[in-house]
Amino acid sequence: MASPLWLASDVVVGASRPVVVMAGPCAVESYAQTRAVAAEMARLGLRVLRGGAFKPRTSPDSFQGLGVEGLQILRAVADEFGLLVITEALGVEHVPLVAEYADIIQIGSRNMQHYPLLWAAGETDKPVLLKRGFMSTVREWLLAAEHIARRGNERIMLCERGIRTFETATRNTLDANAIALVKQEAPWPVIGDPSHATGRADLVLPAALAAVAAGADGLLVEVHPNPPEALSDGPQSLRVEDLAGLVEAVARVGAAVGREGAARRGVSPPGGNIDKLSPSAYTLARTAR
Ligand code: PEP
Ligand code: MN
Numbered sequence: 001m002a003s004p005l006w007l008a009s010d011v012v013v014g015a016s017r018p019v020v021v022m023a024g025p026c027a028v029e030s031y032a033q034t035r036a037v038a039a040e041m042a043r044l045g046l047r048v049l050r051g052g053a054f055k056p057r058t059s060p061d062s063f064q065g066l067g068v069e070g071l072q073i074l075r076a077v078a079d080e081f082g083l084l085v086i087t088e089a090l091g092v093e094h095v096p097l098v099a100e101y102a103d104i105i106q107i108g109s110r111n112m113q114h115y116p117l118l119w120a121a122g123e124t125d126k127p128v129l130l131k132r133g134f135m136s137t138v139r140e141w142l143l144a145a146e147h148i149a150r151r152g153n154e155r156i157m158l159c160e161r162g163i164r165t166f167e168t169a170t171r172n173t174l175d176a177n178a179i180a181l182v183k184q185e186a187p188w189p190v191i192g193d194p195s196h197a198t199g200r201a202d203l204v205l206p207a208a209l210a211a212v213a214a215g216a217d218g219l220l221v222e223v224h225p226n227p228p229e230a231l232s233d234g235p236q237s238l239r240v241e242d243l244a245g246l247v248e249a250v251a252r253v254g255a256a257v258g259r260e261g262a263a264r265r266g267v268s269p270p271g272g273n274i275d276k277l278s279p280s281a282y283t284l285a286r287t288a289r
Pocket of ligand 2: 027
């Protein structure tokens with residue numbers, strides 16, 4: 001089982017800690033839009049604000065993100081509410097910039113095997129959330145994580161965000177098997193992304209609960225103050241007022257699968273910021289090479 005990972009001195013993910021719900025808009029569109037989500041997160045005790053400043057869009061005609069201005073908005077809003085920022089570095093050249101503004105670097109699904117990007121993230125001291133490529137096997141995903149770790153950064157979270165299957169009724173297919181499997185095989189916490197896995201706001205809650213039941217240590221959830229008007233991923237975005245129900249249901253399912261409440265009461269790391277990760281459980285990644 002993965003050792004817990006301290007994202008900050010009072011934010012811990014992994015082992016049997018309560019599920020860390022990271023939330024925010026797909027894309028940062030404005031200060032007001034981002035702040036509306038963050039204010040509700042703070043009210044609910046959530047600590048990690050997501051939002052894309054550099055967006056990997058299928059069409060070059062789609063909104064590509066606000067760039068540096070988006071990073072500035074994320075930082076300002078997060079600081080107002082005492083939140084951490086997770087945002088995507090789309091290219092190697094973004095890594096220093098993202099590391100300057102954000103607390104956690106996200107590597108997107110389309111970039112899972114962009115090795116120079118993995119190396120660059122591995123040379124930072126920031127936690128890295130590595131999304132599974134939507135056409136990648138578990139083995140490829142774990143070996144991609146290994147590329148980050150080999151550069152000296154073991155502060156990794158693996159994120160299952162749905163894979164492409166024959167099914168077209170949903171945007172992707174949540175691979176709950178993979179969540180359970182990497183929990184056994186990898187030394188890193190596992191995050192579920194029910195938003196990209198389903199592509200439908202009405203399926204986000206059940207997919208989130210399935211991810212938690214399968215062992216996810218955290219969730220990455222898209223939330224927008226006005227989903228029909230969202231510039232990116234509106235159909236899969238929860239409304240701000242939906243977030244409280246999700247957080248409550250996730251806590252209940254988390255408790256049912258043995259997650260304790262210690263972190264909610266404020267647990268501090270034993271003598272340091274980061275637990276030493278045990279190299280013992282690399283079976284799949286390290287024997288499959
Ligand atoms: C995102 O989280 O906004 C995103 C682009 O996700 P993915 O890389 O999983 O498509
Ligand atoms: Mn999105």
